[in-house]
Amino acid sequence: MNQRTLSILRLLKDGQFQSGEYLAGKLHCKRATISRALKNIDSYGVEIVKIRGRGYRWINPILYLNRDLILNCSSIDPRKFNITLFDTIDSTNTFLLNNLENGMIDNNCVPVVATEYQTNGRGRAGRLWHSGFGDSLTFSFGWRFDQGVSALSGLSLIIGIAVIRVLRSFSISCVNLKWPNDILYDNKKLAGILIELRGEIFGPSYAIIGIGINFKLSDITNSFINQEITDLSSISDAYLDRNQILSALLTEFLNILPVFVDYGFAYFQKEWISYHAFERQAVSLILPNGSVIVGTFDGVMEDGSICLMTSSGRKSYHVGDISIRLNSL
Ligand code: BTN
Secondary structure: HHHHHHHHHHHHOOOOEEHHHHHHHHHHHHHHHHHHHOOOOHHHOOOEEEOOEEEEEEEOOOOOOOHHHHHHOOOOOOOHEEEEEEEEEHHHHHHHHHHHOOOOEOOOOEHHHEEEEOOOOEEEEHHHHOOOOEEEEEEEEEEEEOOOOOHOOHHHHHHHHHHHHHHOOOOOEEEEEEOOOOOEEEOOOEEEEEEEEEEEOOOOOOEEEEEEEEEOOOOOHHOOOOOOOOHHHHOOOOOOOHHHHHHHHHHHHHHHHHHHHOOHHHHHHHEEEEEEEOOOOOOEEOOOOOOEEEEEEEEEEOOOOOEEEEOEEEEEEEEEEEEEEEHOO
């Protein structure tokens, strides 16, 4: 999406009709340029109607991410965050990875990047993360650890806990975790977490923590995704504002990360299991080498690895993709 299209969207964000002449005047271009700039807008999940004599109207306008709205929520301490917002960017994780050196991450003023749209959103295991313009909450933040990367096992699980806590605080109950940190509702994916670690084995190290929460996915975004998914608008009747949720999440990260540093994942083990979607259920674990382990889920260990009861006893694993074995339900 180019800069002109982004500027037009900003002018249409109140959901009112604006004439082509008005838009062209505001953006110092010809009316034909406006029409061209909006030509493929529906491929971003943005619905704009054009009616002769009235102009253009954005049918499903978003409430934009806004620094003041994020920082003015009562729960947040604004001095603790350095927030950068984009209309479009390749990936908020990539941006932070490319722009932050370890020494630049200061937990007293946490760098946060959020965007309305990612051109190359990244998921775990090299997958893509799809979202449309403003139809998800997509953001990343950086956190510095004195410890080395090897001491951070369980980090991805506690970030999942933080997301669950916040969603539940917005009365979005019945959200669960799929190991290591997918957020599910009714076994459908609602949110995902991508953590990228950098730094020294014995420290210091830093994590770029990226989160995508499906908010109100357009049909076009849905059509790109080949797994069972859901979004907040489908599961909650409440009016939800991404700014408020982001604000609450940032506050929760500030709360949970120091506890994790002091006590490790062991402190959160029981809580994680209480949110676990597949506890005591028959699952398959696909290991990176392609082999499949079948067993019954039996909690997580103090380091965040999973436990499966298998035909050869209770085993723990650090990596792999879990799927539920429907035929054994
Ligand atoms: C997954 O479940 O596979 C993880 C998805 C993580 C997506 C988020 S969206 C914000 C941040 N930027 C990215 O490119 N990815 C993460």
